[in-house]
Amino acid sequence: MPNNKNKHKHKHNKKKNSGNNNNEHDDDVNVVKVDDGDIINDSGSDTQNKAYNVEISDIFGRYLVCSRDLLASEIIIQQKPLVIGPIANCENVPVCIGCYRPLGTMNECYRCTGCQFPLCGKHCKSVDHTKDECSFFKDNNLAKYLHKDDNIIELQHDYETIIILRCLMLKSSSQQLWEKLNEMESHCDIRKRIPELWERNEKTIVNRIRNKWNLLQFSTEEIHRMCGILEVNCFEVGSNSTTARALFSEAFLMCHDCVPNTNHTDDPITHELIVRTTKPLKKGEIISLSYAYTLQGTLKRRQHLHDSKFFWCTCERCKTSDELGSHASSLICPKCTHGLILSTSPLNENAEWRCHKCNFTLSAMFVMNLVTRLYDELDSLGGNDINQIETFIEKYSKTLHKNHYIFLSAKHSLCQLYGKIDGFLINELSVAQLRRKETYCRDLLEVIDVLEPGSSRLRGVILYELHAPVMIQITRELQMGKIKNSDFKRQLREVIQILQDSYDILRHEPNGSQEYEMAVAAKSALMSIKS
Ligand SMILES: C[S@@+](CC[C@H](N)C(=O)[O-])C[C@H]1O[C@@H](n2cnc3c(N)ncnc32)[C@H](O)[C@@H]1O
Numbered sequence: 001m002p003n004n005k006n007k008h009k010h011k012h013n014k015k016k017n018s019g020n021n022n023n024e025h026d027d028d029v030n031v032v033k034v035d036d037g038d039i040i041n042d043s044g045s046d047t048q049n050k051a052y053n054v055e056i057s058d059i060f061g062r063y064l065v066c067s068r069d070l071l072a073s074e075i076i077i078q079q080k081p082l083v084i085g086p087i088a089n090c091e092n093v094p095v096c097i098g099c100y101r102p103l104g105t106m107n108e109c110y111r112c113t114g115c116q117f118p119l120c121g122k123h124c125k126s127v128d129h130t131k132d133e134c135s136f137f138k139d140n141n142l143a144k145y146l147h148k149d150d151n152i153i154e155l156q157h158d159y160e161t162i163i164i165l166r167c168l169m170l171k172s173s174s175q176q177l178w179e180k181l182n183e184m185e186s187h188c189d190i191r192k193r194i195p196e197l198w199e200r201n202e203k204t205i206v207n208r209i210r211n212k213w214n215l216l217q218f219s220t221e222e223i224h225r226m227c228g229i230l231e232v233n234c235f236e237v238g239s240n241s242t243t244a245r246a247l248f249s250e251a252f253l254m255c256h257d258c259v260p261n262t263n264h265t266d267d268p269i270t271h272e273l274i275v276r277t278t279k280p281l282k283k284g285e286i287i288s289l290s291y292a293y294t295l296q297g298t299l300k301r302r303q304h305l306h307d308s309k310f311f312w313c314t315c316e317r318c319k320t321s322d323e324l325g326s327h328a329s330s331l332i333c334p335k336c337t338h339g340l341i342l343s344t345s346p347l348n349e350n351a352e353w354r355c356h357k358c359n360f361t362l363s364a365m366f367v368m369n370l371v372t373r374l375y376d377e378l379d380s381l382g383g384n385d386i387n388q389i390e391t392f393i394e395k396y397s398k399t400l401h402k403n404h405y406i407f408l409s410a411k412h413s414l415c416q417l418y419g420k421i422d423g424f425l426i427n428e429l430s431v432a433q434l435r436r437k438e439t440y441c442r443d444l445l446e447v448i449d450v451l452e453p454g455s456s457r458l459r460g461v462i463l464y465e466l467h468a469p470v471m472i473q474i475t476r477e478l479q480m481g482k483i484k485n486s487d488f489k490r491q492l493r494e495v496i497q498i499l500q501d502s503y504d505i506l507r508h509e510p511n512g513s514q515e516y517e518m519a520v521a522a523k524s525a526l527m528s529i530k531s
Helices: 131-139 142-146 152-173 175-182 188-192 195-212 220-233 298-309 364-380 386-395 405-417 431-451 457-479 485-506 514-530
Strands: 052-057 061-066 075-079 083-086 235-237 244-247 262-266 273-277 340-343 353-355
Touching: 083 152, 131 142, 131 152, 142 152, 152 175, 152 195, 152 220, 175 220, 188 195, 188 220, 195 220, 220 244, 235 262, 298 364, 340 364, 353 364, 364 386, 364 405, 386 405, 405 431, 405 457, 431 457, 457 485, 457 514, 485 514
Parallel strands: none
Antiparallel strands: 052 061, 075 273, 083 244, 235 244, 262 273, 340 353
């Protein structure tokens, strides 16, 4: 699908949902199109022209590879959710079951006139609470369970179960979608052997559906399978206060890589997913996304992948002890004080860590405990205290490499705080503070270029943050006669390039998102510089 020109049309089996997208079930407005699993795209070509082929390997299971050469920022997949629903452990409950907006309290919130489930209002724009679902909830008198908020944990579990129920309801509402869903991996064999996971689901989800809600038509095995399908395959969609989880019938096939070559966004209302390349890809190249946070160290990343997606990653980044030269996990040797301590065998999470200069060693357990403690310490500072975060960086500058992921997290906060919070607004920053903001942005970009190369969202955001301190510094220096006009012009060209790169990446973000706002601001800054 090169550059939006060569898009897929939903050729066949496109059908109306049995419900509709309006919570009051107004059949005239915005009728839901159910995605039967083919790519739906916003212009023309057919589904034969997919940007990918599905392959299968002993390591990944099924995975996607490019069916042809792809350009940077090409759309690979664009599709609506197969199933969507509230997240697990949602802190904002009660939320609207249509659009996931927080509702305040259960007693006061608006309720669907059909099934009495909580909604944000009569005119909720979401498509997710369908007519079929409404009848099902009503017939089974389920609203009585989502009535009170005196037990928040219980309410969170009720909400968590809604998406499982939406999956199970496909069995009777659409054989085709039910089959699509059941193509997804649930890792039941592995998950069954993890008692804390299996028993938690048994107690929280299975017993709720079968015993509390008395929906005995769904078997214990089926419910566990849906839990697994969600755990293994779901995408988090939406934004901060309106987060949801969703399954997509093609996108789930992308395998994980700790240096992904795609970016994805979703529409704030429909949650249609768009997956794009972040760099040019060759025919046959694996299409990957990261199931873990990329600016995290190998020990933590691999553990997270193992615990939540049930595999040990063996990608190129995980194989190298310096994380492809980024040093995102490297420690400074406390003994010789200038060597770096790295894992001796990064694919073995129990392997020793050793200084490459003096051979001083640390156990993996010690390293894990150290990074957990430091991460918690950083976390406890709260997100907004510039001075405390600066002190944290200073305090551990002889313990962690400057690109260690804990420092990257601190620097990420700082480069967004400098210029934005009271007492540190951009025009109030001293030369030293402007330089620090610039340095943190450049440090981050150095690592992002290795770990999220190309047009990643993070890169777009950090580039945007970088332009302001550079621009202000050169303007001040010119005004004070510290630089010549020719130097100013040269550095201004760099600012233009930074803004242009940021705009080119962030313009693909959904309208209404913070990142899209940055793209708009970058464009307007570009225009005012050029005028
Ligand atoms: C979302 S599914 C991806 C589709 C899956 N391969 C399939 O055939 O259904 C995630 C699962 O794929 C496998 N997988 C994905 N990326 C992997 C990787 N880099 N290494 C090993 N297994 C991977 C794991 O079994 C993981 O739990």
